[in-house]
Amino acid sequence: MIRHISADFIVPIHGEPVKNGVVSFNEQGEIVDLSDKSSARVDGSVESLKGIIVPGFVNSHCHLELSHMLGKIPGGEGLIPFISKIIGRRHADESLVADAMQEADKRMLENGIVAVGDISNNILSREVKLNSALYYHTFVEFMGFDPQKAAAIYRKALELLEDFSPLPASLAPHAPYSVSKELLKLFQKNKAGKYGITSIHNQESDNENEFYRYKTGRFVDFYKQMGIAIDFFKPQARNSIQSVVPLFSPGQRVLLVHNTYTSLKDVYFANRFNRDIHWCFCPKANLYIEGRLPKIDMFQSHDFNITVGTDSLASNDKLCILEELKTIKAHFPLLPLVKTIRWATINGAKFLGIDNRYGSIEVGKFPGLNLITNTDGLELTPASEVRKIV
Ligand SMILES: [Zn+2]
Structure with a gap:
């Protein structure tokens, strides 16, 4: 099963941060897609999260x-x-x-x-x-x-x-x-x-x-x-x-x-x-x-x-x-x-x-995905926390 997750920003490392991006990955944690929401390439349901998604x-x-x-x-x-x-x-x-x-x-x-x-x-x-x-x-x-x-x-x-x-x-x-x-x-x-x-x-x-x-x-x-x-x-x-x-x-x-x-x-x-x-x-x-x-x-x-x-x-x-x-x-x-x-x-x-x-969110890699919460745009705050997604 493929999961699709979006957040305020996705920081793929290679390339610029993607605002309201969607990252898709399979059960093994392999990245199968990364897109911005507006392109609406994702058919299944998208879990929407607040914060920044970064690689493990x-x-x-x-x-x-x-x-x-x-x-x-x-x-x-x-x-x-x-x-x-x-x-x-x-x-x-x-x-x-x-x-x-x-x-x-x-x-x-x-x-x-x-x-x-x-x-x-x-x-x-x-x-x-x-x-x-x-x-x-x-x-x-x-x-x-x-x-x-x-x-x-x-x-x-x-x-x-x-x-x-x-x-x-x-x-x-x-x-x-x-x-x-x-x-x-x-x-x-x-x-x-x-x-x-x-x-x-x-x-x-x-x-x-x-x-x-x-x-x-x-x-x-x-x-x-x-x-x-x-x-x-x-x-x-x-x-x-x-x-x-x-x-x-x-x-x-x-x-x-x-x-x-x-x-x-x-x-x-x-x-x-x-x-x-x-x-x-x-x-x-x-x-x-x-x-x-x-x-x-x-x-x-x-x-x-x-x-x-x-x-x-x-x-x-x-x-x-x-x-x-x-x-x-x-x-x-x-x-x-x-x-x-x-x-x-x-x-x-x-x-x-x-x-x-x-190390980076790219199709074919298994980088692990983290959500950083309590952020201020693309910056950390003293209250920021990390949550492992996969
Ligand atoms: Zn040491």
Whole structure:
């Protein structure tokens, strides 16, 4: 049976928003038609809805395995205390972790998310992902700042990657301050790293830049506390991103996540290298941890590949892309919704390599459809909500 649904606007992504448009789809969610109402091409009954219809959301950065940490770590203390507490408190009973992941998966589905780029340090999320209605690409995360341990850490990461089979998965270094140059070089040489998509947390805290520039600041104390010797590390006289981007292979599609302390100079630097860079923003997590947002307006004026993520429930109260877009709207009111919707749909789908199915409302695709309610024309309001249609 074909359903026909109309709304005040349909944002198909490719092409202009369609005022009073009608979208038609079959039981499998495949789009079979998109038209404006006036052309009256639809014979059956049309369900008329108030609001904006957009494609299903792509959450390009999440940590499903941290879902049990909802409300466990206080916000506003900055990144380093946050990481220390994650390390100290993440361990929990496996059934509790599994239940929290199941619940988070369900909520993401309800919140209109259709695909997720998910960071994993262990195998616990495999079961939920295998049985989920959502598409998951797992980024098997590896970390280790001690160059001597690089080979052993990399071997373990490859084993975990294998364990996630047959789910889509690839390797991802954690962050510039937690991965040695040696480890990144192994990653660059290996086939598993060379041709896959990958992701790295980038400049989430200014301490990361300070450490890379001068080898001073809170990261020095952090390594001491963790018992990690850092004698080998030489100050680089430049921000972390400028040291790390050249270590990725030109064949890799790289998602830089957070970018809270990324400057225009960093962006120009990153773009000078022949690397396929995508930028992911997780605004609610940034406000939660550091109390600050990236210079989103600076990125958008350059029309970069921007995506949106929720990060984990350790630093967010929900896994909802619309809430991220509302946060962006509240801080950058001049950014048009149609633009940020692209970040949250087609750009994430392109990054994950699934834009043949997801990311835009086009005949033959199965993008999922969301209704955004309580809108003001083509803009969000603080009361806007998302309802999954299909
Ligand atoms: Zn993260």
